[in-house]
Amino acid sequence: xxxxxxxxxxxxxxxxxxxxxxxxxxxxxxxxxxxxxxxxxxxxxxxxxxxxxxxxxxxxxxxxxxxxxxxxxxxxxxxxxxxxxxxxxxxxxxxxxxxxxxxxxxxxxxxxxxxxxxxxxxxxxxxxxxxxxxxxxxxxxxxxxxxxxxxxxxxxxxxxxxxxxxxxxxxxxxxxxxxxxxxxxxxxxxxxxxxxxxxxxxxxxxxxxxxxxxxxxxxxxxxxxxxxxxxxxxxxxxxxxxxxxxxxxxxxxxxxxxxxxxxxxxxxxxxxxxxxxxxxxxxxxxxxxxxxxxxxxxxxxxxxxxxxxxxxxxxxxxxxxxxxxxxxxxxxxxxxxxxxxxxxxxxxxxxxxxxxxxxxxxxxxxxxxxxxxxxxxxxxxxxxxxxxxxxxxxxxxxxxxxxxxxxx
Ligand SMILES: *Cc1c(COP(=O)(O)O)cnc(C)c1O
Numbered sequence: 001x002x003x004x005x006x007x008x009x010x011x012x013x014x015x016x017x018x019x020x021x022x023x024x025x026x027x028x029x030x031x032x033x034x035x036x037x038x039x040x041x042x043x044x045x046x047x048x049x050x051x052x053x054x055x056x057x058x059x060x061x062x063x064x065x066x067x068x069x070x071x072x073x074x075x076x077x078x079x080x081x082x083x084x085x086x087x088x089x090x091x092x093x094x095x096x097x098x099x100x101x102x103x104x105x106x107x108x109x110x111x112x113x114x115x116x117x118x119x120x121x122x123x124x125x126x127x128x129x130x131x132x133x134x135x136x137x138x139x140x141x142x143x144x145x146x147x148x149x150x151x152x153x154x155x156x157x158x159x160x161x162x163x164x165x166x167x168x169x170x171x172x173x174x175x176x177x178x179x180x181x182x183x184x185x186x187x188x189x190x191x192x193x194x195x196x197x198x199x200x201x202x203x204x205x206x207x208x209x210x211x212x213x214x215x216x217x218x219x220x221x222x223x224x225x226x227x228x229x230x231x232x233x234x235x236x237x238x239x240x241x242x243x244x245x246x247x248x249x250x251x252x253x254x255x256x257x258x259x260x261x262x263x264x265x266x267x268x269x270x271x272x273x274x275x276x277x278x279x280x281x282x283x284x285x286x287x288x289x290x291x292x293x294x295x296x297x298x299x300x301x302x303x304x305x306x307x308x309x310x311x312x313x314x315x316x317x318x319x320x321x322x323x324x325x326x327x328x329x330x331x332x333x334x335x336x337x338x339x340x341x342x343x344x345x346x347x348x349x350x351x352x353x354x355x356x357x358x359x360x361x362x363x364x365x366x367x368x369x370x371x372x373x374x375x376x377x378x379x380x381x382x383x384x385x386x387x388x389x390x391x392x393x394x395x396x397x398x399x400x401x402x403x404x405x406x407x408x
Contacts, residue, residue, distance in 0.1 A: 018067070018079040019087070021059035025050040025226055028329055036083070039143050041224050049326050050226040051266065052083050060274040068241070073097045075131055075234035081270055082234075083135065083227050089142035091167040093124035095134045096234050100242040100391070106359045110372070111379050114389035116248070117362060118235065120396060125159045125186065127318070127365065127396030128232065132259055133159035135231030136220050141167045148172065149217035151204035153256065153317040154183040155396060156228075160220065161190035172217055174204035179317055182400045200312055202323055222257030223326040229263040236267025239391065240277060247282045249388040250340075252375055254367035254395055255286035255295055256321040258330035265333045282391075284339035286330065287374035289314035289346065292322055299334055299341035306331065315346045315404065316366035318395065340383060348373035353404060356394070366404060368394030 025034040027043035028051045034040050040050055059080035071077040075096025076087075084090050099119045107115030120128035133156065140148055147170045150160040157173035164171035171192040175184070176199060187194045197203045205221055212219045223229060239247060247268070253261050261284055271277035288296050292312035298305065306327035314320050324330060334341055344352075352369035356362040364372075371392040378384040398405065 018062045018071075020082055020085050021054040021056070021080045022052055022083045022085060023055050024053050026053045028326075037143075039140075039145060039218055040226060041219055049223040049329060052226055052230050054081055054270070056270060056273045063274065064276065065241070075134065075231060078234055078237050081237070083230050084138045084142055086142060089138055091138045091141060091163050092134060093130065093162060093166060095123050095130040095231070096238065098122060098238065100239065101360070101362070103360045103362075106356065106372070109355070109359060110376055111386045112375065112384065112388060112390050113386070115392070116390070117356075117360070117392045117394050118239070119362065119394050120235075121363065121365065121368070121394055121398070125155070125162050126400055127155040127159065128235070128260065128393075129155040129159035129396075130162075131231035131234055132156070132228030133163045133220075133231070136225055136228045137163035137167050137169070139227045140218055140220070141169065145218045146170065147215065147217040148220045149208040149212050150174070150220050151201055151208040153201045153320055154179040155318055155400075156222070157192070157194070158183055158186040158190070161187045161192035164192060165190045172208065172211055172215075174207045176200055176204065176317070180401055180403060182402065183317075201321055202308075221325065222259055223262070223329070229259050229266065231263075232259045233263030233267040235260060235393075236264035237271070239264070240267070240271055245277060247277075247280070248391045249282060250285055250384060250390045251282045252285040252287060252371040252390060252392050254316070254319050254370045254393065255288055255330065256319045256367075257324045258286075258295070258326050258333075260393065260395075261286060261333050262326060262329050265337065281337050284333050284337040285374065285378070286334055286339070286341040287370045288319055288341070288343050289316055289349070289370065290343040291346065292320050293343040294322060294324065295327065295330055295334075296341040296343045298327065298331055304328055304331060314349075316349055316370055318365070318367040319370065340378060342374045342377055344370050344373035344377060348376070350404060352376070353398060354406065357398070357406075362394055363398035364394045365396035365398055366401060368392070368396060
């Protein structure tokens with residue numbers, strides 16, 4: 001082995017010396033406690049999502065700005081608050097630790113000078129789904145699971161396929177037949193078992209649920225599996241590191257299943273409980289497409305649950321989620337943060353993709369571009385003030401969407 005690769009291996013090994021403080025799983029709705037040392041999906045009492053709980057005072061002994069210095073530069077740097085107990089089970093492709101890019105030119109154009117973009121397009125498999133699936137596949141491996149089932153609008157399937165390949169387990173993926181071809185090709189390239197369905201992610205979900213019953217696959221559906229949200233929450237830790245504890249006034253997030261919104265909110269709560277963050281919070285903003293906006297509709301109605309959206313249609317696949325399983329948790333985050341919810345049209349999304357590329361060199365996915373379209377609307381409606389500091393989430397790369405790119 002050459003000296004260089006030996007040094008790399010040693011630093012990989014050294015970097016995860018902090019250990020997970022995971023204690024148990026807790027139902028997000030009824031509070032019922034569940035064992036985290038066996039595979040779990042939803043709450044056995046009430047059927048709602050389970051969330052990972054940690055010994056936070058214990059974690060605090062090593063989790064601090066100085067304690068994080070010099071650690072590996074990916075999302076597993078937050079090992080104390082990640083669910084994998086034995087670091088040898090961590091399945092990593094270098095996810096997380098993404099740039100927070102100041103975007104003054106775009107900010108001036110929108111009338112919000114203090115604008116930044118959390119750029120998730122550089123993640124493995126080209127979207128922030130890598131974070132969630134790295135966490136879920138790692139924990140599945142630790143629990144001895146060999147087959148995972150993944151209903152997806154696209155990107156979660158690609159990420160699941162890649163992490164399953166890296167882990168040496170099987171991913172069974174179901175996604176809509178009209179998913180952009182590069183994403184379909186990605187899943188096949190990583191060797192996953194892929195089924196295309198005539199329908200939406202909800203139809204894929206039914207198919208995977210059957211496969212789980214018939215073949216014993218483990219269902220890693222959004223928020224029916226407890227650990228994808230732990231991967232996504234690391235975006236919250238990164239913002240805290242990148243912004244020095246003074247978080248933005250608004251976080252604008254393209255909301256499908258809601259994992260990122262719920263996860264970041266959880267990260268802020270954990271940081272506060274450890275005394276690393278004050279009580280101030282960003283206002284969380286959910287952006288959806290006017291062709292599929294169940295959360296926006298429910299939020300505007302003041303409802304605690306969202307009704308399924310009929311005939312969902314949008315060019316942004318990641319937010320084409322007509323009936324998010326954790327609707328109640330998403331709505332709770334929006335309410336608790338005094339947040340906002342806004343729907344934008346496909347035309348606005350297209351225009352925003354071009355604007356991000358031309359003004360800031362950001363090749364955004366349509367879901368990420370939707371956050372810019374949402375910000376424009378909220379500023380125009382006077383709901384976000386020009387003096388605010390705002391972070392947009394570009395959740396994936398535009399390269400997966402040849403159908404939406406400038407031609408010529
Ligand atoms: C899945 C996805 C979303 C939605 O994320 P959630 O956390 O499930 O709400 C947004 N953008 C892209 C690119 C996605 O793949």
